[in-house]
Structure formats: C-alpha cells, structure tokens
Amino acid sequence: MGAPRQMWASAPWAEDEPLECTMIIPETADCATIAFRAPSGAWFDYQPGQFLTLELPLPGGPVHRTYTISSSPSRPLSISITVKAGPDSLGTRWMLDHLRPGMRLRAKGPAGAFSFLRHPARKYLFVSAGSGITPMMSMTTWAWDSGEMPDIVFVHAARRPADIIFRRRLEGFAARVPGLQLRFTVEDVDPLEVWPGYRGRLNQIMLGLMAPDYQEREVFCCGPEPFMRGVREMLAALGHDMTRYHEESFAAPAPEGVTVDIPAPAPVSELAFAASGARIASDGSETVLSAARRAGIVIPSGCNFGLCGTCKVQKLSGEVAMVHNGGITEDEIARGLILACCARPQGTVVLDL
Ligand code: FES
Structure with missing residues (x-):
C-alpha cells in the first residue's frame, strides 16, 4: 500500500497515455468497479454518463470493449468503470480474472452524448x-x-x-x-x-x-x-x-423500427491503404472494417455499430456510405474521418493506413 502523495498535473489526460489500474472494488457477487489513474498525474475531463473504450490484451490478440464510466468528473484524479461479466463475455471476463493494480491498459475516449x-x-x-x-x-x-x-x-x-x-x-x-x-x-x-x-x-x-x-x-x-x-x-x-x-446501449446496432437507408452496393469498389500499399476489392456491401481485415489490416474496433468511435480512420480520397450512431462528429466527417465499422466504400477509397 503506497503513502499518500501529491499527484496533480496541469494537463488533462489524453488517450496516448495508458491508464494504470489502481483498485478493483467488488460491488456485488459478479460485478466490480475498476479504478484507473494516469501515471503522469493528469486529471480526467469528461461529462458524467460518457463512456471509455479499453484495449484488452487477450491471449488471441487485443480486443476493444466500451464501458460506461461509473465515476464522476467532479472527482477528476481517477476514472472508473463498473463491470459485470455476462455468460459469453471475453473482455470483461479477462478483466475480472486477470487485471490487477499496477497493470496498464490503452484507452480511448471519453466519448458519448448520454449525459x-x-x-x-x-x-x-x-x-x-x-x-x-x-x-x-x-x-x-x-x-x-x-x-x-x-x-x-x-x-x-x-x-x-x-x-x-x-x-x-x-x-x-x-x-x-x-x-x-x-x-x-x-x-x-x-x-x-x-x-x-x-x-x-x-x-x-x-x-x-x-x-x-x-x-x-x-x-x-x-x-x-x-x-x-x-x-x-x-x-x-x-x-x-x-x-x-x-x-x-452497447449491444444493438439500431433501435427496432428505425429504418436505415444503405445505398445499393457500388458494382466495383476498391479499398487502398496509402501507408502499407495494400489494396483489396470490395463489392461495396461490406464495411471498411471487414474489408481491411481481409487485407490483413486490423483497425481497432469496439462497439461495431458506430457509437464508440474506436474505429475512426482518416480517409484520403473517395466516397463511403456511412450510417452511424453518434460516434463521429460532423466536424470530423468534414475533415475526412470515417468510422470503419459502419462505412461502406463506394468506388475507390484511399485510407491513411
Ligand atoms: S467500433 Fe465503435 S464506432 Fe466503430
């Protein structure tokens, strides 16, 4: 157990700094609160009700999972999530079984409009x-x-x-x-x-x-x-x-009863990756995320339905059809960013990957 110490940096936490687990607090028989701090002493700036996406180092490769934050930004020295593992859970189960104080995880966010x-x-x-x-x-x-x-x-x-x-x-x-x-x-x-x-x-x-x-x-x-x-x-x-x-919700693609207009697939689409030089043909019906995966390029993703923003990537040219759930702002779209999990290439699309 460490002695109390002064820990207050002038800047808020930014997602290029990993989070360090500080405490795991049992809440009920199958649920625990996991608290994190920024090793630099940075504080956390977010709106109550927002969520965080964590990269979890599972044995088969990293997975991204999105969790609503249970702490309040009025207590900015730490940030916590409260998790309960469902029967099919992989990521949350890993956290409850393997995450320990002192371990560090990469994270994205906080994000979301539910506040x-x-x-x-x-x-x-x-x-x-x-x-x-x-x-x-x-x-x-x-x-x-x-x-x-x-x-x-x-x-x-x-x-x-x-x-x-x-x-x-x-x-x-x-x-x-x-x-x-x-x-x-x-x-x-x-x-x-x-x-x-x-x-x-x-x-x-x-x-x-x-x-x-x-x-x-x-x-x-x-x-x-x-x-x-x-x-x-x-x-x-x-x-x-x-x-x-x-x-x-982090569980459903779109509320029932909401119809989503997805344009008919473009006859021939191609996804090109500027940094790696990879290219892959697509009929325009699959998402950028799954086409990229076929090309051997893994884009981190969390919710897979356009909410968490984890799969945001920069488009350099071309058009996509994108129906999202709030994981990207109009300003970001204007700057050419797309959510790979819910964008479908329409013709040739070049990404900065
Ligand atoms: S994975 Fe959540 S927005 Fe794409």
Whole structure:
C-alpha cells in the first residue's frame, strides 16, 4: 500500500497515455468497479454518463470493449468503470480474472452524448437495469458533488436486492438530500431479508406509482436492449414526449423500427491503404472494417455499430456510405474521418493506413 502523495498535473489526460489500474472494488457477487489513474498525474475531463473504450490484451490478440464510466468528473484524479461479466463475455471476463493494480491498459475516449448536462431540465427520471446503472451513478455523483441535486426519480431493476450495484452509496445520497428518490424493483427477494421495495418487472402501473409526474421528466435509460425497448415502448404508449427520452446501449446496432437507408452496393469498389500499399476489392456491401481485415489490416474496433468511435480512420480520397450512431462528429466527417465499422466504400477509397 503506497503513502499518500501529491499527484496533480496541469494537463488533462489524453488517450496516448495508458491508464494504470489502481483498485478493483467488488460491488456485488459478479460485478466490480475498476479504478484507473494516469501515471503522469493528469486529471480526467469528461461529462458524467460518457463512456471509455479499453484495449484488452487477450491471449488471441487485443480486443476493444466500451464501458460506461461509473465515476464522476467532479472527482477528476481517477476514472472508473463498473463491470459485470455476462455468460459469453471475453473482455470483461479477462478483466475480472486477470487485471490487477499496477497493470496498464490503452484507452480511448471519453466519448458519448448520454449525459444530463446536455439536456438541462428541472426534473429527471433515470431508469436502469443491471450494470446499466453505471452512467446514472456517474450523473448522480456529479449532482451530489455539485451541491445542487436536481429532482431525480431513480428507478433501477435488478434480479435480487443483493444484485443492486451501488445500493448503499445511493441510499447514502438519498438519505441526505430531498431531491433524490430511489425506486428499486427486483424479480426475486433474497432469503432472510425484508424487502421494502417493488417486486416484479417494471410496468406502466409501477411507473405511475414510482414517478406520478413522469410526463414532466427528462428520461435517461440504460440497460440490456430488451429492457430499454420495453421502457421506450411503454413511455411512447403513455404519450411521453420521446424527444425527452435518451438511452445508451452497447449491444444493438439500431433501435427496432428505425429504418436505415444503405445505398445499393457500388458494382466495383476498391479499398487502398496509402501507408502499407495494400489494396483489396470490395463489392461495396461490406464495411471498411471487414474489408481491411481481409487485407490483413486490423483497425481497432469496439462497439461495431458506430457509437464508440474506436474505429475512426482518416480517409484520403473517395466516397463511403456511412450510417452511424453518434460516434463521429460532423466536424470530423468534414475533415475526412470515417468510422470503419459502419462505412461502406463506394468506388475507390484511399485510407491513411
Ligand atoms: S467500433 Fe465503435 S464506432 Fe466503430
């Protein structure tokens, strides 16, 4: 255990510096918070609710995984994510089994538009399930630290009370300020524990009891895609103004019901790589990411559906058809950057790789 030390650099952390793991804190039986610092002492500048993409050195080669940040930028000396390994997880499983304090990882970000700072409102409704609680925790900690807790109804769904991540910390906040109201619902109770919260899946009646004025609230939702779809459809059916509904997902390419116009494949496309000299033919229906992989060029990627920005590459010439989910700005597109995971070459395209 190290002695306390002064560590404060004048510049914010930039992604060319690896992150050093400092702590791994168990949260529930299958979930842990992993805290990182910048070895230079740089501080972290981001918006509560944003995400970070980590490069994980798996035995078969590095993989990129995107995680919502669970810490708050109001505590800028470290940054943390809170992870739970699903049954098919590779990257998160590796972190829980192998990552130890002192190890360093490359990271990109922070990025993302899912933050209540971008949608100022008098009243909020946070709705989360499972590890979808992480961006809500970041935003709630920010509100607490700022000393101006807005009116937040915080609804969280979990399997059992023991699975509620951050329960004690949130109850500590809620016990001290009037603005934060916690509403937990669980599918099953724990043995030998009195459960005073809701029981069962979130539904319209439950929502009406938890937040009778939900129509007046700016809604932030995060959780598994089926959960978010249920919340989205429920609110839409109840006549909620869906321009005031925001969700974060790292699991689905595009919300159901959203049609995406992908131009018909260009008859003959070619991808050329200026730095390596490689070239590969493509019919224009596959993404730049997979065509590059066929040419033996690995472009780092995370979400694979245009959200995290990990696969951003510089295009030198040519046209691509690109349908993204917010992982790139208009300004970056104007400068010729593309997201390889969701861009399809239209004719000959030259990349700076
Ligand atoms: S991999 Fe996330 S935007 Fe392409």
